[in-house]
Amino acid sequence: xxxxxxxxxxxxxxxxxxxxxxxxxxxxxxxxxxxxxxxxxxxxxxxxxxxxxxxxxxxxxxxxxxxxxxxxxxxxxxxxxxxxxxxxxxxxxxxxxxxxxxxxxxxxxxxxxxxxxxxxxxxxxxxxxxxxxxxxxxxxxxxxxxxxxxxxxxxxxxxxxxxxxxxxxxxxxxxxxxxxxxxxxxxxxxxxxxxxxxxxxxxxxxxxxxxxxxxxxxxxxxxxxxxxxxxxxxxxxxxxxxxxxxxxxxxxxxxxxxxxxxxxxxxxxxxxxxxxxxxxxxxxxxxxxxxxxxxxxxxxxxxxxxxxxxxxxxxxxxxxxxxxxxxxxxxxxxxxxxxxxxxxxxxxxxxxxxxxxxxxxxxxxxxxxxxxxxxxxxxxxxxxxxxxxxxxxxxxxxxxxxxxxxxxxxxxxxxxxxxxxxxxxxxxxxxxxxxxxx
Ligand SMILES: Cc1ncc(COP(=O)(O)O)c(C=O)c1O
Numbered sequence: 001x002x003x004x005x006x007x008x009x010x011x012x013x014x015x016x017x018x019x020x021x022x023x024x025x026x027x028x029x030x031x032x033x034x035x036x037x038x039x040x041x042x043x044x045x046x047x048x049x050x051x052x053x054x055x056x057x058x059x060x061x062x063x064x065x066x067x068x069x070x071x072x073x074x075x076x077x078x079x080x081x082x083x084x085x086x087x088x089x090x091x092x093x094x095x096x097x098x099x100x101x102x103x104x105x106x107x108x109x110x111x112x113x114x115x116x117x118x119x120x121x122x123x124x125x126x127x128x129x130x131x132x133x134x135x136x137x138x139x140x141x142x143x144x145x146x147x148x149x150x151x152x153x154x155x156x157x158x159x160x161x162x163x164x165x166x167x168x169x170x171x172x173x174x175x176x177x178x179x180x181x182x183x184x185x186x187x188x189x190x191x192x193x194x195x196x197x198x199x200x201x202x203x204x205x206x207x208x209x210x211x212x213x214x215x216x217x218x219x220x221x222x223x224x225x226x227x228x229x230x231x232x233x234x235x236x237x238x239x240x241x242x243x244x245x246x247x248x249x250x251x252x253x254x255x256x257x258x259x260x261x262x263x264x265x266x267x268x269x270x271x272x273x274x275x276x277x278x279x280x281x282x283x284x285x286x287x288x289x290x291x292x293x294x295x296x297x298x299x300x301x302x303x304x305x306x307x308x309x310x311x312x313x314x315x316x317x318x319x320x321x322x323x324x325x326x327x328x329x330x331x332x333x334x335x336x337x338x339x340x341x342x343x344x345x346x347x348x349x350x351x352x353x354x355x356x357x358x359x360x361x362x363x364x365x366x367x368x369x370x371x372x373x374x375x376x377x378x379x380x381x382x383x384x385x386x387x388x389x390x391x392x393x394x395x396x397x398x399x400x401x402x403x404x405x406x407x408x409x410x411x412x413x414x415x416x417x418x419x420x421x422x423x424x425x426x427x428x429x430x431x432x433x434x435x436x437x438x
Contacts, residue, residue, distance in 0.1 A: 010047075011047055011048060011049075012047070012048065013033065013034070013035045013046060013047055013048050016035040016047060017033060017035065031056070031389075031398070031400055031401075032393055032398060034046050034052065034398070035047045035048075037049075039054070039062075039066035039067060040065075040066050040067050041065040041066060041067070041414070042054055042065050042066075042413065042414050042417060042418075042421045043066070044066070044398065050396070051396060052393075052396050052397060052398050053396060053397040053398070053421065053424055053425055053428065054066070054397075054398050054413070054414070055397060055398060055399050055400075055411050055412060055413045055425055056398045056399065056400045056410075056412055057283075057412050057413060057414050058287060059256075059282070059400070059412070060224075060256045060261055060282050060283060060368075060412045061282045061283050061286075061287055062283070062286060062287050062414060063259055063260060063261065063283040063286065063325075063334070063414060063415045063416075064283075064286050064325060064328050064329075064332075064334065064414060064415065064416055065414040065416055066287070066414075068286060068324075068325075068328055070324050070327060070328050070331075071285075071286045071287075071321050071324045071325055071328065073324070074320045074321055074323065074324035075288060075317050075320055075321045075324070077320065078093060078316050078317045078319075078320035078321075079317055081316070082316050083315065083316060083317055084312075084315055084316070085315075085316065086311050086312070087309060087311070091316045091319075092316075093316045093317075093319030093320045093322075093323060094114060094314045094316070094319045096319070096323055097112075097114075097314075097319045097322045097323050097326075098111070098112040098114075100322075100323060100326050101280070101284075101292060101294060101326075102294075104265055104266075104326070105266070105278060105294050106266060106268055106269060106274045106275075107274030107296075108274075108296045108297065108298075109274070109275070109277075109278055109294045109295060109296060110294075110296065110297055111294070111295055111296070111297050111299075111300035111301075112292050112293070112294050113128075113292065113293040113295075113300070113303075113308065113313075114290065114291070114292050114310075114313045114314025114319070115281075115290075115291045115292070115293070115310050115313040115314070116289045116290065116291055116310065116312050116313055116318075117147070117281055117289060117291055118146075118147050118152075118253075118255035118256075118279065118281035118282060118291055119146070119147025119148055119149040119152040119153075120147075120149070120281075120291055120310070120313070121255065121279035121280065121281050121291035121292060121293050122146045122147050122149075122151065122152040122155065122218070122253060122255075122279055123147075123149055123151045123152060124279075124293040124308060125216075125218070125251045125253075125277045125279050125293050125295075126138055126151055126155070126215075126216065126218070126251070127151075127307075127308055128277060128293060128295060128299060128300075128303055128308070129215040129216035129249045129251060129276075129277065130215045131302070131303055131307060132249075132299050132302045132303065133215040133216070133247070133248075133249060135212070135213055135214055135215040136171075136172040136213060136215060137172045137173075137174060137209050137213045137214040137215060138154075138155065138170075138172060138173050138174070138214070138215055138216055138217075138218060139173075139174045139175070139176060139201075139204075139209075139214060139216070139217045139218070139248075140155035140156075140157065140173060140174070140175055140176075140217075140218050140219075141157070141175065141176060141177070141178040141218075141219055141220070141223075141226075142157045142175050142176065142177050142178055142226075143157065143158050143178045143180065143223050143226030143227060143229065143404060144156060144157055144158060144175075144178065144218070144219075144220055144223070144226060144253075145158040145162075145220075145224055145225030145226060145256075146218065146253055146255075147255075148162070150166075150169065150170060151170050153166065153169065154169035154170035154173045155170075155173060155218055157175050157226075158225045158226040158227075158402075158404060159225075159404060159406075172213075174204060174208065174209055176197065176200050176201050176204060177196065177197050177200055178197070178219075178220075178223055178226065178229060178231065179193045179194055179196075179197045179229075179231040179232055179235050180193065180223075180227070180229045180231075181193045181232060182229075182360065182361045182363070182372060184196055190232030190233070190234065191232075193232055194232055194234055194235060194238065197235070198238060198242070201242065205246075211245075211246035211247075211248060212246070212247070214246065214248045215248070215249060216248060216249040216250065216251050216276075216277070217239060217242075217243055217248060217249075217250055217251065218251040218253055219236075219239060219250070219251070219252060219253065220252075220253045220254075220256070220257060221236060221252055221254065221257050221262075221266075221267035221268050221270070221271070221273075222256075222257045222262055222267050222364075222365060222368055224255075224256035224257065224368075224402070225256075225402050226402070226403065226404060227370060227372070227402055227403035227404065227408045228363060228364055228368060228369065228370025228402055228403075228408060228410055229363065229370070230363050230364060230365055233270075233271060235271070236268065236271035236273040237271055237272070237273055239273075240273045240274075240275075243276075249276040249277060249299075250273075250275045250276050250277075251275060251276065251277040251278070251279065252266075252267075252268050252273075252275035252277070252278045252279070253278075253279045254266050254267060254268065254278050254279060254280055255279055255280060255281040255282055255291070256282060256368075257368060258278070258280050258282075258283070258284075259280070259282070259283040259284060259325075259329075260283075260329060260334050260335045260338045260366070260415050261283070261338065261366055261367060261368045261412075261415065262338070262342075262364075262365035262366040262367075262368050263335065263338045263339030263342055263343075263365055263366025263367070264335065264339075264365075264366070265329075265335060266278065267365065267368075270365060276295060276296060276299060277293060277294070277295045277299065278293075278294045278295070279291070279292070279293055279294075280292040280294060283325070284322050284325065285318040285319070285321040285322040285325060286321055286322075286324075286325045287321075288317060288318040288321045288322075289312075289315075289318055290314065290315075290318035290319065290321070290322055291313075292314075332416060334415045334416055335415075337415060337416055337417070338366040338367045338415040339366050341367060341413075341415075341417050341419075341422055342364065342365065342366035342367040342368070342369065344422065345367070345369060345411065345422060345425075345426070346362060346364060346369055348426055348430075349362040349369070349371055350362050352430065352433060355438075356433060356437055356438065357374075357376070358373055358374060358375075358381065358384055358433075358437040359371055359372070359373065359374075359433075359437075360372040360373065360374035360378065364411075366415075367411070367412065367413055367415055367417065368412065369410075369411040369412075370402065370403070370408045370409065370410055370411070371408065371409040371411070372403070372407060372408050373385050373388075373407045373408070373409065373437075374407070380403070380405035380406075380407035381407050382405055382406045382407045384407070384436065384437060385401045385406060385407050385408070385409060386401075387432075387436040387437075388409060388429075388432045388433065388436055388437065389401060389409070391431070391432035391435050391436060392428055392429060392432050395428045395431065395432065396428065397424075397425060397428040397429070399411065399429070400412060411429075413425065
């Protein structure tokens with residue numbers, strides 16, 4: 001029998017990391033070497049007792065900050081009642097949360113399938129699209145991130161190393177350019193960008209995949225991992241129209257952009273476009289694992305019982321946390337705060353941009369903000385991104401990056417960020433720019 005060695009706990013981050021290296025797979029990349037002991041509100045606390053302002057929110061998950069008391073209370077109460085039923089029985093929290101999501105979702109998106117992660121929601125969405133249309137082809141966008149499972153990864157095209165050594169992918173997946181005005185190959189400006197993208201799509205539908213074979217387009221209404229790119233306002237309506245002309249479903253992946261991140265409940269609301277299917281995950285249970293495929297009754301009612309399923313999906317504790325999350329959204333004016341604090345942070349960054357040629361573009365909606373860093377010749381500057389993030393970390397603040405060339409600073413603070421926390425974050429960020437980019 002193998003004896004388990006007693007390993008005394010330690011307060012040293014280095015010792016914990018050494019133990020991690022021995023027994024946790026290195027494949028899970030981490031942005032920082034921080035070993036977290038606890039977290040509260042907008043702050044993380046390490047095992048060494050250091051405090052960090054969190055402008056990452058667990059990658060857009062803890063939108064209400066860490067450990068929001070209302071959410072924790074609801075989860076604890078549910079733990080005492082029932083933790084798991086799976087498909088053996090029905091439970092109240094899933095029904096109540098589905099009702100709440102249906103009431104908030106745009107248009108007639110009124111039925112929900114719960115899963116655990118964003119990738120699983122994407123898998124569910126594409127299965128639903130293929131199942132109900134009887135068509136196989138799926139069209140995704142370059143720069144998209146939809147997850148790491150095989151179906152989702154087949155759609156993902158934000159960094160090629162996510163796909164390295166994993167071919168072959170799901171057949172029937174096609175990629176088209178995402179409208180990215182700052183780096184549009186036929187010139188900047190919204191019109192030129194949309195012309196480029198839709199010409200590409202039209203030509204693809206003429207030459208490579210007939211529209212009648214296409215089950216769905218899947219799109220992030222604001223590109224996440226691919227660089228926090230906000231598309232021109234005409235993009236989503238034009239895509240919706242194209243889908244309608246050909247009987248193609250439109251899947252909006254709101255895993256990152258949903259739940260108030262962009263200053264509206266769902267990013268789709270900025271354009272008024274209603275998708276046929278919407279995927280949600282990340283923040284919907286404030287950090288407990290939960291995701292959702294939300295669709296019209298027309299589609300969901302064609303998905304026959306047991307055609308899809310999950311053991312853990314929509315577990316009662318996550319759903320209870322999900323209901324409490326929506327209670328807090330309403331009671332605390334979370335969406336308004338995201339919009340106003342986001343506008344303020346963006347304004348300060350744009351002011352800074354006037355004095356910093358290294359800032360190519362500041363973009364975003366609400367508190368989903370990207371800062372594209374460039375060299376003198378306009379090419380992506382990944383090194384600068386790394387330096388700024390390091391200075392921020394050394395100064396007690398966690399900031400992320402994104403983009404195909406990893407040259408975009410990704411600012412994702414909690415949506416209930418206070419003015420004092422915004423000022424503190426700004427001071428550190430501005431200081432980092434002055435130190436390495438001035
Ligand atoms: C838009 C989008 N879709 C899907 C996913 C995958 O989510 P998960 O990591 O929970 O599988 C992500 C994760 O970052 C995402 O940003």
